[in-house]
Structure formats: structure tokens, C-alpha cells
Amino acid sequence: MSTEPTDLERAVLDITRGRAYISLDSLLLEIALRGAGAATKLATAAAAHRILVDAGWRHRRFHEGPGKCTDTYELPASDRPAAQRAEPASGGESAKAPTAPDILATAARCIAQRAATRDLPAERSMARAVSAFNALAGASLSERDGWLFMVVLKAARATAGSHNADDYVDGAAYFALAGESAEPGAQ
Numbered sequence: 001m002s003t004e005p006t007d008l009e010r011a012v013l014d015i016t017r018g019r020a021y022i023s024l025d026s027l028l029l030e031i032a033l034r035g036a037g038a039a040t041k042l043a044t045a046a047a048a049h050r051i052l053v054d055a056g057w058r059h060r061r062f063h064e065g066p067g068k069c070t071d072t073y074e075l076p077a078s079d080r081p082a083a084q085r086a087e088p089a090s091g092g093e094s095a096k097a098p099t100a101p102d103i104l105a106t107a108a109r110c111i112a113q114r115a116a117t118r119d120l121p122a123e124r125s126m127a128r129a130v131s132a133f134n135a136l137a138g139a140s141l142s143e144r145d146g147w148l149f150m151v152v153l154k155a156a157r158a159t160a161g162s163h164n165a166d167d168y169v170d171g172a173a174y175f176a177l178a179g180e181s182a183e184p185g186a187q
Contacts, residue, residue, distance in 0.1 A: 008044065012051045016075075023166065024048070024071035026106070029113050070166060098165065107173035126150075126177065147178035 005013070008031065015030045016022055027048055028041065049071070053059060057073040098106075111122075130146040133139060141149075154171035157164070 008047055009051055012048050013055070016052070016055075016057075016073075020075050022073050024073070025110075025166075027052075027073075029109055032113070033109075070164070103165075103168050104172055106169045107176065110169060111173050111177070124177075126181070143181040144178050147174050147181060150174040151178060 011031050011034050012027065015027060015034075024045060028045060031044060031048065049059065052073045057075050060072050060074065061070070126146040127143045130141050130143055133146075134141055151171055151174045154167050154174060158167035158171065
């Protein structure tokens with residue numbers, strides 16, 4: 001007896017078609033952009049996880065520090081189309097290595113998504129973080145300095161351990177936010 005796939009199942013399978021790798025964050029963003037998610041982000045994440053695992057994707061969780069982890073999924077080489085059986089040279093999320101415009105577009109979507117998940121018009125938490133740091137440490141960092149620190153942190157992470165495409169996406173986003181905050185009258 002076959003059952004009709006749900007909108008979420010169709011979206012997950014469509015989004016992952018032709019890919020060998022995907023992060024849960026990237027998948028959830030694309031699901032949200034299609035409006036195919038479950039009632040809550042947690043329910044959507046759990047359902048998407050189950051759909052991928054049931055379809056044969058391997059799940060891996062990378063711990064990046066206290067309270068920060070990244071869930072990634074890899075389609076085993078034996079389940080990939082013949083043209084995708086070789087590992088991508090860049091270790092990226094899909095069989096095709098992302099281009100610079102792909103990375104920048106993903107960074108822009110991530111900035112917008114972070115604002116939306118906090119019900120804010122824009123994700124601009126660095127000014128508050130720098131203000132608190134300055135008060136605690138007696139420092140005088142600017143908002144731009146805070147974003148640039150995050151760029152350097154992501155660059156340091158990108159040069160250690162195995163490839164993680166998110167380092168480049170986040171680095172691009174942080175550098176863009178630094179540029180925005182450096183504009184005269186921005187602070």
C-alpha cells in the first residue's frame with residue numbers, strides 16, 4: 001500500500017536531488033523559503049531528519065563548542081548517481097563545488113534567516129555584544145571590530161581540521177556585516 005508523500009517529503013527530496021552533502025541548517029532554510037515546513041522549526045527539523053535517514057543519508061553531528069553543533073548529511077557513494085560517486089574536491093555540500101556567488105547568496109540568506117528566527121527586522125546583535133564586552137573588559141571595540149573578530153575566528157576555523165563550508169559562508173556574512181557597520185553614520 002503506497003501513501004502519497006507529504007509536502008515536506010516532496011520538498012526534502014527535491015532540495016537534495018543531485019546532492020551528495022547537505023547541512024540541516026541549509027535544508028531548513030530552503031524548506032522555509034518554499035513554505036513547506038511543519039508547524040515549528042523543531043518539528044520540521046525532526047521530520048526532515050527522519051526523511052533523510054529513511055532515504056539512506058548518513059547523519060553526522062559536529063560539535064563546534066558549548067551549545068553549538070552542526071548536523072550534516074551525506075548520501076553514501078554507493079547510493080549516488082555514477083557521475084557523483086567521487087568526493088567533491090572542495091568537500092562542499094553538493095556534488096558540484098559551490099561558486100563564490102553561491103557562497104555569498106547563502107550568506108545573505110543566513111543573515112535574513114537569523115533575523116526572522118528572532119522576529120527582528122535585522123540580525124544586528126554585535127553592537128549589544130561589543131557594548132557588554134567593553135563594559136566587562138574595559139576595552140573600546142567598535143561594532144565593526146566585533147564583526148571583524150568573527151571574520152578572523154571563521155578564518156582560523158577554516159584552516160584547522162576538515163573542510164566545513166559553513167566557515168566560508170559565515171565568514172562572508174560577518175565580513176558583509178563589518179562593512180555595513182563601518183559605513184559613516186552606521187554606528
